[in-house]
Amino acid sequence: MFNGFKSSLIKLSGIYIHIPFCSKACHYCDFHFSTSKNNIKPMISAIIKELNNRKKEVNEPIQTIYFGGGTPSTLAPLFINNILQTILTKFTISNNVEITLEANPEDLSEKNLKSFYNMGINRLSIGVQALNDEVLKWMNRNHSSYQAITSIKLANEIGFKNISADFIYGTPEKVKRKWKEELKHLIALPIQHVSAYHLTIEPKTFFGKQLKKGFLKPLTQESSNSEYTELVEALNEKNIIQYEVSNFALDGFQSNHNMSYWQQKTYLGIGPSAHSYSGTKRRWNKPNNTFYIKSINNNEVYFESEKLSSLDNFNELIMVGLRTKKGFNYQQALSFLNKKQKQTFNNQLDLLNSDLMIERTGNYICMNEDKLILAEYATRELFILNK
Ligand code: SF4
Known part of the structure; x- marks a missing residue:
């Protein structure tokens, strides 16, 4: 049976929903996801059931809702809407709630963007990662730089006025990145926020195996520092100012959801691999889709937790x-x-x-x-x- 957080009412800032599906595995990624789409319907039902089971843990209005993953936009908008409507109807929601959807460019057709916009998503975090097709191919991304640019422009035209672009720097020398040119294209886009991460090579990923075999040589510290400095300067030009090591925003467009993590506000994490924080306890759902669905349906324990000292x-x-x-x-x-x-x-x-x-x-x-x-x-x- 459920335990741990069940009996304690927590002051809640946000809800994170982990959508554990992707169309393709990027070579650097070690998040929890599956490229098999067999379990989508049972997964959505299980996520909704977990939300219903855990709503009694919450006694504060929800300030942020964040669909992360995985790739939430890989699902038909109807599924995202089912989850969102559960939250909006079952929880007390703050008037200016920030609702973010992580999305990949190839999923952002006009039809999908309109659906996401009309259901109430008011912030998009788009996985651009690079604006160079060779680099995107090398990362095994499922989109081109043209798709990234057009999806952001289209989202802006449809009405999204809070768009973040995820970007990766520090890729190895052999990829021959035209960094300055990419930055020029990036700052020309109608975006209000950028999350920029250094490429990290995790052991279990494709790149991790390449590194172990000696096929990959990381960028020197000096070169990656210089890419980072150029990135900060380029974003400054557009008044997209750094507010965290990896995050940059126009004034007033800092991510409330991320800020709540950094300010140690409490949050509820729903879905396989999602983490929750209550101020005194941390808990995490086990990262296994089949196990998660089965455990939720059978009212069995699907998470671990620890008390924080x-x-x-x-x-x-x-x-x-x-x-x-x-x-x-x-x-x-x-x-x-x-x-x-x-x-x-x-x-x-x-x-x-x-x-x-x-x-x-x-x-x-x-x-x-x-x-x-x-x-x-x-x-x-x-x-x-x-x-
Ligand atoms: S789309 Fe995102 S979550 Fe999925 S494999 Fe690529 S980086 Fe990982």
């Missing part, structure tokens, strides 16, 4: 806070520590400060502007381990 909360606050321009709340960080830990923490802060790595503004401590890319290093220096 004060130090877990402290480390998480530092990790997510330092990635943002605003930084983390110093007093909040101290509230998780005992006397000895506070001393260690303050000593480490002094060291980072003397290296001009961090700065303090009021009650917040953040990375110095030109050091944001080193947030991971600073985080490691400040972490306090459970002993």
Whole structure:
């Protein structure tokens, strides 16, 4: 039977729905998804059942709804609408709720875009990744740069005024990327937000295996830093300003959903592999489609959970806070520590400060502007381990 979160009412900020289907496996991806579409209907029913089962965990208006994956847009809009209507009718919804759909360009026909728009999706996060067909092919993406450009323009014409483009930098030298040209095309698009991630090569992916066999040579740190700097400068030109290591937005278009993760607000994660956070507990659904559907239908346990210690909360606050321009709340960080830990923490802060790595503004401590890319290093220096 269900346990863990069942009895506790949590202050909720958002709902994340994981749609675990994709048309094709990208060579770099290690998210949970299946390219087999056999289980779509039972999966949608199971997701709706999980939403119904867990609505009693929520006593706050929902501020953000996020369809991620996988590729939510690979499903017929009707399925997304079924899930969305369940949320809109069964939960209390904030007036200015942000509803995001992750989408791939090849799915964004005029008909589909109109359906998504009419059902109430008000933010699109489009997987552009590159604006160079050779690079897209190398990544095993299922679309061309032309499709990416036209889908964004069409979405804008249909009425979407909050569009984010996902972009990947740091691809190996051998791909011969024309980076400046791609950036020129990117900033010409009617977008309000960009999420830009360095290509990471995970061991279980196609690229991971290529790397192991010696067929792939990662880009040098120097070249990838220079791509990152050029990206930041190009986006600045369009007033798309960095607000987190990997995220950039026009003023007022920062992703509320992502901000809630970084501000440690609570959220409900629905669907296989989705994570939930209640402030004191974290739980995650097991990443297996068949198991998820079967367990939900039989009222069996389909997730694991852990209670968070004060130090877990402290480390998480530092990790997510330092990635943002605003930084983390110093007093909040101290509230998780005992006397000895506070001393260690303050000593480490002094060291980072003397290296001009961090700065303090009021009650917040953040990375110095030109050091944001080193947030991971600073985080490691400040972490306090459970002993
Ligand atoms: S479309 Fe997205 S989730 Fe699916 S394989 Fe590619 S990167 Fe992964």
